[in-house]
Amino acid sequence: MKKVKALVLRTAGTNCDQETCLALRMAGAEPELIHINRLKEAKGGLNRFHILALPGGFTYGDDVASGKILANEIKSALKARIRSFISEGKLVIGICNGFQVLVKMGLLPGTRGAGKFNVESSLGLNDSGKFMARWVHLKNVHSHLGGERKKNSPLAVWTSGLPEVISLPIAHAEGKFIMRDKDTLNVLEKGEQVVLRYSDPTGTMYDGHFNPNGSENAVAGICDPTGRILGLMPHPERYVSFLQHPNWRRKSCSQEGIPPGLRLFKSGVDFARKHL
Amino acid sequence: MVRKNTGKIKKRKKIGQVKSGTSSFARIEVRDRKGVYDAVAENLKKDIRDLGIERSVSVEYSDVYTVRGSFNHVAARRMAEEILCDMISQVYVLAFSRSKVSQKKGRHVVEVAYNPGVMDPVEASVVKAARDAGIDGICSVSTSKKYVLIGPLSGKEVRLISEKLLYNRVIQHVVDEKEGKKEPKPYEFSRVEIPLLKASDSQLKDMSVSLQLYLDLREMKAIREHFRGLGRNPTDCELETLAQTWSEHCKHKTMMGAVEMDGKTVRNLLKATIMKVTSELNRPWCVSVFKDNAGIIRFDRQHDICFKVETHNHPSALEPYGGAETGVGGVLRDPMGTGRGAKPIINTDVFCLGAPDMPASKVPKGALHPKRVMKGVVSGVRDYGNKMGIPTVNGAVCFDERYTGNPLVYCGNVGILPHKFATKKVSPGDLIVAVGGRTGRDGIHGATFSSAVLTHESETISSTAVQIGDPITEKKMLDTLLKARDQELYEAITDCGAGGFSSAVGEMAENTGAEVYLDKVPLKYAGLKPWEIWVSEAQERMVLAVKPHKLKKIMSVFSSEDVEATVIGKFTSSGKLKLYYRSHIVGDLDMSFLHDGLPRVVRKAVWKPKKQDPVKMPSVRDNYTRDLFKILASWNVCSKEWIIRQYDHEVQGGNVLKPLVGPGNDGPSDACVIKPLANSNKGIAVSSGINPRYGDIDPYWMAAGAIDEAMRQLTAVGADPGKVALLDNFCWADTEKPEHLGGLVRASRACYDVAKVYGTPFISGKDSLNNEFSTPRGIVSIPPTLLISAVGIVEDVAGTISMDVKEPGNLLYVVGTTCREMGGSQYFLARKISGGVVPKLDPRVSINIMKKLFRAISTGLVVSAHDCSEGGLAVALSEMLFAGGFGSDVCLGDAPRERNVNRDDILLFSESNSRFVLEVPRGKKTKFESAMKGLPFGFIGEVSESRYLAIRGLKGNIAVRASLDQLKKRWISPIPEVMNEES
Structure with missing residues (x-):
């Protein structure tokens, strides 16, 4: 079977790198944890990978704004290499701080194409004004598309294996998704680029208590127009074993199959294996 | 949540000539654009109402960056648009001159900046970002926070809001229009000797206070005698070294000292009780107890775990955020400096505070309101722990009025390390390498200050003892230290905690000797005197012993991830501590005097059970539902979810029993369980027992109950009570007073009696004495407070x-x-x-x-x-x-x-x-x-x-x-x- 290689990028303040490597490995990929300085030194470096993962953490202390300084660094030093990486159809995932980085360098949502590095959205301070760690329910938007046929959207690259509603933990202070304006938000929705929305346990209600940070349209995760670049605030790498669920001891917590966090990684890795 | 726009927001505008020209100064103000919910401003509005100002006040909040260097105006605009301002959700104002602060009627501008010398972690990040983006000519950046209070407020009210909510003068100030940046003057060497030889006893006493040494007369006399023997006066460096090393904080003079009680004298209280139980139990899984920075026990065949809990009370009293933050940062360096270095995996935090709803009139002068303290300490623990990527999973909060002026902040950490790295050894010839953050004037006299009684003047006397942490510097250091450890590139490691280099090098070189070149130490800014460099407690620093032939390799590990490391001296076999500044000798102390010269004290202790009238039970009721409601809603019992959810308790992915459980994720767990290794189901459970209310009646039973509580909590989650290790953390009032010391003796005896029967060894501990707050109306002592932290091993977490x-x-x-x-x-x-x-x-x-x-x-x-x-x-x-x-x-x-x-x-x-x-x-x-x-x-x-x-x-x-x-x-x-x- 083809080996899927994943680069897990780290720098000062990255702190979910080990779990992200573990999740990728469990999903069948071969992860390599690489410091950004090594990537900047080497001319190539990115070519041999199929997946680029930006893990959670507080890169550069979230100083100025979360993800901003790393986004700026990647854009300055690695722009051309990232552009060729994504033009080859390779996959990118940014989790929490990684999502903040993707958004702030303009790789997401990329409504006019991710390669343009056009900043269209942001992730700002939660409406509560503080950091929050809790489990949330997420509506898997792409599973519902196609109405009766219950067929996944072609954009469901990372989420093809997920049920309609999943639960995952969030842990962030700056996760409020904001689009540049109403029009671009409409473009994002029309283009089916919203992948995950904070919801109630049934996946029907999105607002109030269920939206933990005040995100526009309860957006928890988005993808680029190809579906290959995914950014999300919740942490799939923290739910790759049922023991990680807060209520695995209760019968109401199903322990069949594999946990949704791992499924997400598997969907991406399987896609990479098939298409790259 | 209701979304509102806050006041009028001006359109983005640029002041001055932006198109061309160069400048040495730019000021960039960034704020949320209209329509974006500004959580900072909205929360501040609520807090203003809380102060009793009911009138409608709206708030505008901006982050201000002051950029200095020599740059053109295009560069300044790039700074704003590419780095400092989020062009989606924010707007900015750029100016090339210091605009006059417009104090219009009904518009009150308060701009808050850090005091000179206080760490501002953002500065370095912004300078890095400018460099990455190829923006030239940026030399330095400083930050401030600008609040515009809009509404009919009097000057007095603006001052009240500023002082209670916007800044803390210990670390911050309100920016003055005329304020410029003064470059600190470089230090010019002069050798300073303290005239001790001819000093009278009363002069010695005065010196101890005026130099903030906090040594008692007997100790001052011992130093005088020692130097009389040498025929010279001590240098400032030498006297400071002795004060740090002999401080209660470092030496535990009371707990390790002799105590006379009930006609009997115990030579060493700690050895006679808490350490005795450990040696008598002699559990084979104890690896290192009471020796290293944290106690070590076995985890599995390959791994050990270590555990340490510290207090950071006095700094947290003055500046809750910075105090708690550096408390966490400090205790993390304990496992990092245990053996040849452990990886921190669990944070615990326990606070003792005044009730957050205390009327402002009851808060003693010089003390911060308990609610402000609570918000501050929670934010401090949150920011440091979360940014380090360590789950904060366990804790407790106790409330009592007597903690108002002297809150307690306990920070603990469990680390994991391969068993082969559980030991360390320093040899003569090893190089002394300082790694991590730079040294500044921050944190000077923290170790000695912790022995002082807090007063309403403490904030002015001891402001340099308080610091702000820089977790990312510590995280970078941790990442590279673990790499260097795994390649076995160093022989020993310890943290720079209280006493700074003086304690770290002093301890490491206890059995060898050392030479240190203080001028080699990298500084945050110029102007530090040699003794300041030597005792500064600047955060995020550690000291290593490195073999010369491994130096090149270890330095490249650090530099590959932008971590600063410097050789500052070497270990010798001289038995002496020699300090140099350039070619001058500024210190020359015998290790034996430094470590063993402290005069032994016999302290008197008495214990008299409180005379009590027989308690009159309250009237009998048919139904106690109302009482149950009241107790559930009491501060000590009620849910701590507000705190818990601000801590990332799931980072590292090993948390298998969360602090809040049940279908609504809101029930209070007894203990947390962490599964630290991906390929094993073996786990660690951590709990804490504390109840100062019992200590008021009898510290013996408080201690016994605290041990029982911590053990019950572990048992309740399924940990094996037969394999539990304990930590003791005593926080007491002034133990010079025999009745306070008597309580301490009783509590220590209970620790022995109960732990002996339970078979649970103590592996480490710490004490913080002198927890008192002096008010004009008299001294307020905290209740005797013992925190027992317990760590247990779980064979299979699936069984919890x-x-x-x-x-x-x-x-x-x-x-x-x-x-x-x-x-x-x-x-x-x-x-x-x-x-x-x-x-x-x-x-x-x-x-x-x-x-x-x-x-x-x-x-x-x-x-x-x-x-x-x-x-x-x-x-x-x-x-x-x-x-x-x-x-x-x-x-x-x-x-x-x-x-x-x-x-x-x-x-x-x-x-x-x-x-x-x-x-x-x-x-x-x-x-x-x-x-x-x-x-x-x-x-x-x-x-x-x-x-x-x-x-x-x-x-x-x-x-x-x-x-x-x-x-x-x-x-x-x-x-x-x-x-x-x-x-």
């Missing part, structure tokens, strides 16, 4: 249980006897009764219960368990049921009790030790009951589908009846309400 009830039809049991022990109880507190009989315990009975319960849990006979502590059985039952979402109708009269438990309130609320409430599957009834044979236990009722709790009293009467929602609401809402948030 949580406290929420699981299923209707299951059976509820109480194990352990309820006694008439209402002293210090939450019930007495609620009914305003003092005194009474404090809960005692028979350790033999208690450990027997815990061992049998452990076996029952590990064989699947129990599906949920909850430790019974503050608020007694009624609170434990309520919590289990509302956490699980099922009700019950229980007969509490069927729980085991002593004969004199003849009232319902005693049965409901007594806080007797050694008790658990358990849920047992119906089908396991017989097996469970035979497993409990020989123990006091009773079946009290069944879990039901109903959403009600009914508790029947001694006569079968309904003593409590309430819906789960009512109970839960009482318990959940107090802290969110006092913080003005929705629960």
Whole structure:
């Protein structure tokens, strides 16, 4: 079977790198944890990978704004290499701080194409004004598309294996998704680029208590127009074993199959294996 | 949440010439654009209302960056648009001159900046970002926060808001229009000797105070005699080194000293009690106890774990955020500096505070309001722990008025390390390498300051003892240290904590000798005197011993990830500590005098049980539902979710028992369980026992109860009580006073007595004495406070249980006897009764219960368990049921009790030790009951589908009846309400 290689990028303040490597490995990929300085030194470096993962953490202390300084660094030093990486159809995932980085360098949502590095959205301070760690329910938007046929959207690259509603933990202070304006938000929705929305346990209600940070349209995760670049605030790498669920001891917590966090990684890795 | 726009926001505008020209100064103000909910401003509005200013005030908040260097205007605009301003959600204002602050009527501008010398971690990040983006000519960046208060406020009100909410003068100031940046002057060397030889005793005393040495006369005299023998005066460096090394903080003079009590003298209190139990128990899994920066025990065949808890009380009193932050940062460096370095995996945090709803008029002068302290310490722990990527999973909060001026902040950390790295060795010839952050004037005299009594003037005297942390510098250092450790590139490591280099190098070189070149130490800014460099407690620094032939390799590990490391000296075989500044000798001390020259003191201790009038029990009621509500909503008992959720308790992915459990994720866990290794189901459980209210009555039983509580919590989640290690953290008032010291002796004796029977060794500990706050009306002493932290090993985390009830039809049991022990109880507190009989315990009975319960849990006979502590059985039952979402109708009269438990309130609320409430599957009834044979236990009722709790009293009467929602609401809402948030 083809080996899927994943680069897990780290720098000062990255702190979910080990779990992200573990999740990728469990999903069948071969992860390599690489410091950004090594990537900047080497001319190539990115070519041999199929997946680029930006893990959670507080890169550069979230100083100025979360993800901003790393986004700026990647854009300055690695722009051309990232552009060729994504033009080859390779996959990118940014989790929490990684999502903040993707958004702030303009790789997401990329409504006019991710390669343009056009900043269209942001992730700002939660409406509560503080950091929050809790489990949330997420509506898997792409599973519902196609109405009766219950067929996944072609954009469901990372989420093809997920049920309609999943639960995952969030842990962030700056996760409020904001689009540049109403029009671009409409473009994002029309283009089916919203992948995950904070919801109630049934996946029907999105607002109030269920939206933990005040995100526009309860957006928890988005993808680029190809579906290959995914950014999300919740942490799939923290739910790759049922023991990680807060209520695995209760019968109401199903322990069949594999946990949704791992499924997400598997969907991406399987896609990479098939298409790259 | 309601979204509102705050006031008028001007359109983005640019002041000055932007198109061309160069500048040495630019000021960039960034704020949220119109239509974006500004959480900072909105929360501030609530806090202003809280101060009693009811008039409508709106707030505009901006981050201000002042950029200096030599740059063109295009560069300045790029700074703003590419780096500092989020062009989606924010707008900016750029100016090239310091604009006059417009104090228009009804528009009050308050701009807050850090004081000179205070760490501002953002500066370095912004400079890096500019460099990355290729923006040239940026030399330095400083930050400030600008608040515009809009509304009809008087000058006095603006000052009140500023002082209470916007800044803390210990670390910050309100920016003045004329303020410029002064470059610190470089230091010009001059050798300073302190004229000790000819000083009289009273002059010695004065010197100890004026130089902030906080040594007593006997110690000052010992130093004078030593230098008389040498025929010279000590240098400033030498005297400072001695003061740091001999400080209570570093040397534990009281706990390690001789105490006379009841006509008998104990030569070393710690060795006679807490350390004695460890050596007598001699558990084979103890690897290193009371030696290193943290105690080490075995985890599995390859790994050890280490555990340390520290206090950071005095800094947190003056500046809660920075104090707690650096408290966490400091305790993390303990495991990092244990053996040859452990990886921190669990944070614990315990606070003792004044009640957050205290009326402002009751807050003593010079003390911060408890609510501000609480917000500050929680934010500090949050920011440091979260940014380091270490789950903060366990803690407790105690509230008592006496903690208002002197709050307690305990920070703890568990680390994991390969067993082969559990030891370290320094050899002559090894290089002394300083790694991590730079040295500044921050934190000078922290070690000695911790021995001083806090007063309303402390903030002016000791402001340099308080610092702001820089977690990312520590994280970078940790990442590279673990790499260097795994390649075995260094021989020994320790942290720069209290006393800075003086303590770190002094300790490492105790058996060798050392030479240090103070001018080699990298500084944050110029102007530091040699002694300041030597004792500065600047954060995020560690010291390594490196073999010369490995130097190149280790330096490249650090530089590859932008971590600064510098050779500052070498270890020698001279038995002397020699300090140099350039070519000058500024210190030359014998290691033997430094470490053993401290005069031994015999302190007097007395213990007299408080004379108590027999307690008059409160009037009997038919129904105690109201009392239960009151206790559930009391500060000590109510939900701490507001705190817990601000901490990332799941980073590293190993948390398998969360601090909040149940279908609503809101029931209070007894302990957390972490599975640290991906390929093994072995786990670590951590808990904490603390109850200062018992200490008021008798510190002996407070200590016994704290150990029991910590052990009960571990047992309740399924950890093996036979493999638990303990830490002691004493926080006491001034132990020069014999009656305070007497309490300390009693508490220490209890630690010995109980731990001996339990078979639980102490592996590390720390004490913080002198926790007093001096007010014009007299000294306020904290209640005697002992925190017991426990760490247990779990063979298979899949066998652990949580406290929420699981299923209707299951059976509820109480194990352990309820006694008439209402002293210090939450019930007495609620009914305003003092005194009474404090809960005692028979350790033999208690450990027997815990061992049998452990076996029952590990064989699947129990599906949920909850430790019974503050608020007694009624609170434990309520919590289990509302956490699980099922009700019950229980007969509490069927729980085991002593004969004199003849009232319902005693049965409901007594806080007797050694008790658990358990849920047992119906089908396991017989097996469970035979497993409990020989123990006091009773079946009290069944879990039901109903959403009600009914508790029947001694006569079968309904003593409590309430819906789960009512109970839960009482318990959940107090802290969110006092913080003005929705629960």
